[in-house]
Amino acid sequence: MSPVEAPLLSVEGLSKRFLARNGRVVHAVSDVSFSVRKGTTVGLVGESGSGKTTAGRTVLRLIEPSGGKAVFDGVDLFSLSEREMKAYRKRLQIIFQDPFSSLNPRMRIDAILGEALDAARFPRGSARKDRVAELLSIVGLSPDHARRFPHEFSGGQRQRIGIARALAVEPDFIVADEPVSALDVSVQAQVLNLMGDLQKRFNLSMLFIAHDLSVVEYLCDDVVVMYLGRVMERGPSRKVYAASRHPYTRALLATAPIPDPTRRRERVPLQGDIPSPLDPPSGCVFRTRCPMAIPACADIVPPVAHLGGDHHVACIRHAELA
Amino acid sequence: MAATAGAGMAREPNLLMRIASRPTALIGLIIVTIVIVLSVLAPLIAPYAPGQIAVRFRLQGPSLAHLMGTDELGRDVFSRVLHSGRTSLGVGFAVVIFASLIGVTLGLVAGFFRRFDAPVSRLIDAMMAFPDILLAIALVAALGPSATNVVIALGIVYAPRLARVVRASTLVIRELPYVEAARALGVPTPVILVRHVLRNVTSPLLVQATFIFANAILAEAGLSFLGVGISPDIPTWGTMISVGRQFLDQAPWIMWFPGSAIILTVLSLQLLGDGLRDFLDPRLAKDV
Numbered sequence A: 001m002s003p004v005e006a007p008l009l010s011v012e013g014l015s016k017r018f019l020a021r022n023g024r025v026v027h028a029v030s031d032v033s034f035s036v037r038k039g040t041t042v043g044l045v046g047e048s049g050s051g052k053t054t055a056g057r058t059v060l061r062l063i064e065p066s067g068g069k070a071v072f073d074g075v076d077l078f079s080l081s082e083r084e085m086k087a088y089r090k091r092l093q094i095i096f097q098d099p100f101s102s103l104n105p106r107m108r109i110d111a112i113l114g115e116a117l118d119a120a121r122f123p124r125g126s127a128r129k130d131r132v133a134e135l136l137s138i139v140g141l142s143p144d145h146a147r148r149f150p151h152e153f154s155g156g157q158r159q160r161i162g163i164a165r166a167l168a169v170e171p172d173f174i175v176a177d178e179p180v181s182a183l184d185v186s187v188q189a190q191v192l193n194l195m196g197d198l199q200k201r202f203n204l205s206m207l208f209i210a211h212d213l214s215v216v217e218y219l220c221d222d223v224v225v226m227y228l229g230r231v232m233e234r235g236p237s238r239k240v241y242a243a244s245r246h247p248y249t250r251a252l253l254a255t256a257p258i259p260d261p262t263r264r265r266e267r268v269p270l271q272g273d274i275p276s277p278l279d280p281p282s283g284c285v286f287r288t289r290c291p292m293a294i295p296a297c298a299d300i301v302p303p304v305a306h307l308g309g310d311h312h313v314a315c316i317r318h319a320e321l322a
Numbered sequence B: 001m002a003a004t005a006g007a008g009m010a011r012e013p014n015l016l017m018r019i020a021s022r023p024t025a026l027i028g029l030i031i032v033t034i035v036i037v038l039s040v041l042a043p044l045i046a047p048y049a050p051g052q053i054a055v056r057f058r059l060q061g062p063s064l065a066h067l068m069g070t071d072e073l074g075r076d077v078f079s080r081v082l083h084s085g086r087t088s089l090g091v092g093f094a095v096v097i098f099a100s101l102i103g104v105t106l107g108l109v110a111g112f113f114r115r116f117d118a119p120v121s122r123l124i125d126a127m128m129a130f131p132d133i134l135l136a137i138a139l140v141a142a143l144g145p146s147a148t149n150v151v152i153a154l155g156i157v158y159a160p161r162l163a164r165v166v167r168a169s170t171l172v173i174r175e176l177p178y179v180e181a182a183r184a185l186g187v188p189t190p191v192i193l194v195r196h197v198l199r200n201v202t203s204p205l206l207v208q209a210t211f212i213f214a215n216a217i218l219a220e221a222g223l224s225f226l227g228v229g230i231s232p233d234i235p236t237w238g239t240m241i242s243v244g245r246q247f248l249d250q251a252p253w254i255m256w257f258p259g260s261a262i263i264l265t266v267l268s269l270q271l272l273g274d275g276l277r278d279f280l281d282p283r284l285a286k287d288v
């Protein structure tokens, strides 16, 4: 009985480069590492274009990685052939951002869930109908909804169907890619609550992608903050929220540090746009927008500092933020 | 962009009712239906057997006994137009089926598998560079003139158009999250191609098939008229015109009526196709 259990998923040095049309290289994800312990939720946070979706899809081998490892239950998924990966497919599921294009418009809900049940080798026949009804009720829908088409549902309801599909195969791990950001604000909380409940009920392990920290705070045990394809800071939520040691995280938290002896904190929103991943800045990718940037930041990619208690930060000036 | 494509394809639960709300498409649909019904029921409706020769009554103008007159052998033109419709529509329909088999397969493969896209697309472009009728003539000349070979030739001629439409839609659908969801579940690729991709290209496919149906009827007539198509012994609208041409001065009705049948059918198919296209996502139809 070792006190430190191996994480369910451990991503190490994940990279994904895309070839852009003109032959240039998009560095969508560079050297990303994090791990997900069994039964916990890890938040993956960053602005649009920071590579969150790419990271999630790559881990599930929905797109092929350019480098790194994703050790899931002791096996590096990236070392598996397409065939071998098949056996892992139903253990790893994904919930999508867009509730409209995530359901085949030509399929009824029972067929959509049925496809997932087929994947799980769930027998056909009367038991299946009950299972579909059960799945629908798990996500707060009615069993009568089974014979309807996706267009008959609201965005929030469709998102629940997407969640039911992911749960149908009883996965060990779920990537939830901004599952509420396309929904009406009034519905967001309901779906978030549902996800929180389901996480506890089924002891799910989850990578929860979001573009702002507030959504993640309530749901996540750990947080990974990404910027322009790289991890800026990661660690237990408590630490990252209360004692962030990275200027970018602090900016996301809307309280940027002012290097002044009174240590007064002031709201400094982020200025400017994210640079293009076709041509990321040298050294620290955040330096073009960092309020603390110094010339040295352009020289090297900041090494990841381990601050203890699984708190990691990639900033050469992190000590000044302590 | 992907999101709106998905939503666009979602809104077409009742195609028939939507067609009915468009006057021109509705007219097209009604005429096409009438033409098909008349042709199918030709043996019941036609007052004479199509091959019934009555030399005594040859080259007679339209009358009560012969609504569309008689031809050079005294055969009833009305009865022959009805029977010819069966062949002409049958050829058109067979062309659509054959072209779809080739075109859908090529389009799905080119659109879904990146590594096949370049070679297949080049083949499609090369075939489309030839004028339709010239390619058809060349193919029939190579295969030999028979109804089957006309179908094969025209199927090959029209397949690239379908392939392009299917490829364009497949490129969009391939990237949609519901396809990714199926991949995440480990659904086999052939099943994904049929269940998720093909099922969502049926609408643009239907539009294109309607146009091809019209074009095939016209092209069959053209080939027959040029004497490189179906044998003149088999009555089609095209062969009727081809033979009737020789009697244009004395008995123009021999040509008029099959000619009108072609024009009516082709125009109404075009109206129907235009109407169908309007219901669909314009981006998916832009290649049509």
Ligand SMILES: Nc1ncnc2c1ncn2[C@@H]1O[C@H](COP(=O)(O)OP(=O)(O)OP(=O)(O)O)[C@@H](O)[C@H]1O
Pocket (backbone or CB within 6 Å): A018, A019, A020, A026, A027, A028, A046, A047, A048, A049, A050, A051, A052, A053, A054, A055, A211, A277
């Ligand atoms: N298939 C692709 N080909 C080329 N570039 C891509 C591809 N997919 C993503 N990218 C690029 O990779 C970068 C990261 O994209 P990604 O979608 O992962 O970001 P994200 O953090 O999920 O953003 P968002 O919050 O908008 O969803 C972007 O610059 C994007 O343009």
Ligand code: SF4
Pocket (backbone or CB within 6 Å): A246, A247, A248, A284, A285, A286, A287, A288, A290, A291, A292, A293, A294, A297, A302, A314, A315, A316, A317, A318
């Ligand atoms: S390394 Fe420099 S630029 Fe990067 S976050 Fe730290 S201070 Fe800012």
Ligand SMILES: [Mg+2]
Pocket (backbone or CB within 6 Å): A052, A053, A054, A177, A178
């Ligand atoms: Mg994303």
